[in-house]
Amino acid sequence: MKITAYSCRPDELALFKQFGEKYGVDLELVPEGPGMENADRASGSQGISIITTPVNRALLEYWKTLGIKIVSSRTVGYEHVDAEAAAELGIAVANVSYTPHTVAEYTVMTMLMAVRKMKTIMNRYLGQDYSLLDIRGRELGRMTVGVVGTGKIGEMVIRILQGFGCRILAYDLYPKKELEGMAQYVPLKELLGQADLITFHTPATEETYHMVNQDTLSLMKDGVVLINMARGSIMDTDALIEALEKGKVGAAALDVVENEGKIYYRDFKYTPVGHHQMAILSAMPNVLMTPHTAFFTDEAVSDMIEYSILSCIAQIKGEDNPWRVK
Numbered sequence: 001m002k003i004t005a006y007s008c009r010p011d012e013l014a015l016f017k018q019f020g021e022k023y024g025v026d027l028e029l030v031p032e033g034p035g036m037e038n039a040d041r042a043s044g045s046q047g048i049s050i051i052t053t054p055v056n057r058a059l060l061e062y063w064k065t066l067g068i069k070i071v072s073s074r075t076v077g078y079e080h081v082d083a084e085a086a087a088e089l090g091i092a093v094a095n096v097s098y099t100p101h102t103v104a105e106y107t108v109m110t111m112l113m114a115v116r117k118m119k120t121i122m123n124r125y126l127g128q129d130y131s132l133l134d135i136r137g138r139e140l141g142r143m144t145v146g147v148v149g150t151g152k153i154g155e156m157v158i159r160i161l162q163g164f165g166c167r168i169l170a171y172d173l174y175p176k177k178e179l180e181g182m183a184q185y186v187p188l189k190e191l192l193g194q195a196d197l198i199t200f201h202t203p204a205t206e207e208t209y210h211m212v213n214q215d216t217l218s219l220m221k222d223g224v225v226l227i228n229m230a231r232g233s234i235m236d237t238d239a240l241i242e243a244l245e246k247g248k249v250g251a252a253a254l255d256v257v258e259n260e261g262k263i264y265y266r267d268f269k270y271t272p273v274g275h276h277q278m279a280i281l282s283a284m285p286n287v288l289m290t291p292h293t294a295f296f297t298d299e300a301v302s303d304m305i306e307y308s309i310l311s312c313i314a315q316i317k318g319e320d321n322p323w324r325v326k
């Protein structure tokens with residue numbers, strides 16, 4: 001059995017070798033993302049593993065002619081795959097569900113960094129400015145935290161927050177019984193109006209597109225802190241910038257931003273980035289930006305690779321595939 005894995009980073013190679021040997025799979029490892037120019041690297045394979053590069057109908061149609069049975073994204077989000085086209089072609093689409101601790105811990109870290117003004121403190125320290133001007137923070141334990149989306153990651157955020165003593169409001173279309181006593185589920189409008197800090201853990205769908213917009217921002221408390229470790233598309237970036245400029249939003253931590261696709265995971269040290277909203281946001285002292293690294297731990301990368309391989313094997317063998325989404 002052979003699987004072609006695209007977008008293989010150097011830090012993934014040893015893990016691909018380890019799990020390829022463990023599960024007896026031949027692997028074709030391609031450093032670049034998939035496109036028509038390298039689609040034939042999948043010749044002889046029955047499964048494809050990808051990360052976040054878009055996979056469109058044309059590519060799927062070509063892979064179909066090669067006998068590909070599954071496209072497995074070794075990520076939680078899979079909005080970059082044309083799942084409708086895949087379904088029409090009879091190619092399975094799968095994601096992976098790696099340890100939720102990785103993004104949840106990063107979320108709580110950035111919550112604390114945002115409320116303790118850590119970006120300013122660290123930048124000042126580099127310039128040997130040890131003054132206390134404008135860096136007084138707030139205690140997370142005294143705040144009302146809103147968690148929008150209580151899937152695996154949102155749930156883990158709520159569990160980790162238990163030790164801080166904050167009041168937690170939650171919103172999800174499918175409330176979880178097991179979170180009873182840890183968080184209070186409320187309607188979204190109520191959460192937006194009552195929370196001092198709001199963290200979003202929703203997938204990128206038509207329903208969540210720009211769920212943070214001028215209207216929803218106007219419902220929030222003045223000085224609200226916003227955390228987005230999920231997907232850039234859930235926030236209307238221009239509306240967010242305006243709200244930060246007016247002080248409606250007091251601080252933000254953004255591991256994701258709209259249209260980050262061709263930018264993050266590349267080195268732009270000597271090249272103009274050309275993303276004006278990113279330039280505005282990253283220049284703000286109260287906006288902490290990171291390049292979609294909340295997932296990036298030894299444990300998560302190992303899970304991503306192992307589960308993507310297992311998912312391909314299950315699909316190719318015609319067995320039950322727990323990661324199949326379409």
Ligand code: COI
Nearest residue numbers: 052074075076077292295
């Ligand atoms: C996901 O797994 O959905 C992520 O956001 C991480 C990925 C971009 C590597």
